[in-house]
Amino acid sequence: MHYEIREPLEDESDEMGRVHVKAWATTYGGIVSEQYIRTLSVEAHAEDWKQRIISSADFVRVATLEGRIVGLVHTCFARTVPVEFSHEFLGELNSIYVVKEYHRLGIGRALFDGGVHWLKTSGINSMFLWVIDSNPAKHFYERMHGIPIVRKQIPFAEKVVEGIGYGWRSL
Numbered sequence: 001m002h003y004e005i006r007e008p009l010e011d012e013s014d015e016m017g018r019v020h021v022k023a024w025a026t027t028y029g030g031i032v033s034e035q036y037i038r039t040l041s042v043e044a045h046a047e048d049w050k051q052r053i054i055s056s057a058d059f060v061r062v063a064t065l066e067g068r069i070v071g072l073v074h075t076c077f078a079r080t081v082p083v084e085f086s087h088e089f090l091g092e093l094n095s096i097y098v099v100k101e102y103h104r105l106g107i108g109r110a111l112f113d114g115g116v117h118w119l120k121t122s123g124i125n126s127m128f129l130w131v132i133d134s135n136p137a138k139h140f141y142e143r144m145h146g147i148p149i150v151r152k153q154i155p156f157a158e159k160v161v162e163g164i165g166y167g168w169r170s171l
Ligand SMILES: CC(C)(COP(=O)(O)OP(=O)(O)OC[C@H]1O[C@@H](n2cnc3c(N)ncnc32)[C@H](O)[C@@H]1OP(=O)(O)O)[C@@H](O)C(=O)NCCC(=O)NCCS
Pocket: 023, 027, 095, 096, 097, 098, 099, 102, 103, 104, 105, 106, 107, 108, 109, 110, 130, 131, 132, 135, 136, 137, 139, 140, 143
């Protein structure tokens, strides 16, 4: 299966919003409350992706397969690193999503590596991200050599879930 990793066009943000919400629903159904998932707005996420594309300050890429978007990544300078680790982790993987039907084909790794490459060429050699403990994606991050650094309780609507912060001290 031949996929492509490339910069999205501004008018692809609607499709990115749909992929984002679909990936969220398939990943977090049963983990966070159904009520929270129902509040996710394709339009709001499409607008967020559009603003990221327009600003071009961060690393935003899509994975496409036969012309359709099947994956998204957003990597940026650190934003949510706890203050006690802020000197250690300067980059952040903000989001990475691959449509479920296309998991385990190497697309996630290609998106992840693209973000790492962008950070390194921006002079940043460390990275941090948050993942929910019960999300199997944490095993993907471990496969990418991430190390669990810190835990916190994250409220999602009426449910509270356990989050883990993973770090890469040397990319
Ligand atoms: C996490 C995610 C992006 C991984 O994408 P993917 O395309 O399936 O990953 P890849 O095929 O590139 O896998 C790379 C390696 O990680 C391993 N891996 C991927 N997912 C894994 C999992 N759930 N458990 C264990 N290993 C996993 C693969 O086996 C592969 O190992 P290899 O190097 O030995 O071949 C994808 O599962 C996803 O989109 N999940 C839903 C959204 C999500 O949870 N995003 C993260 C929010 S914090």
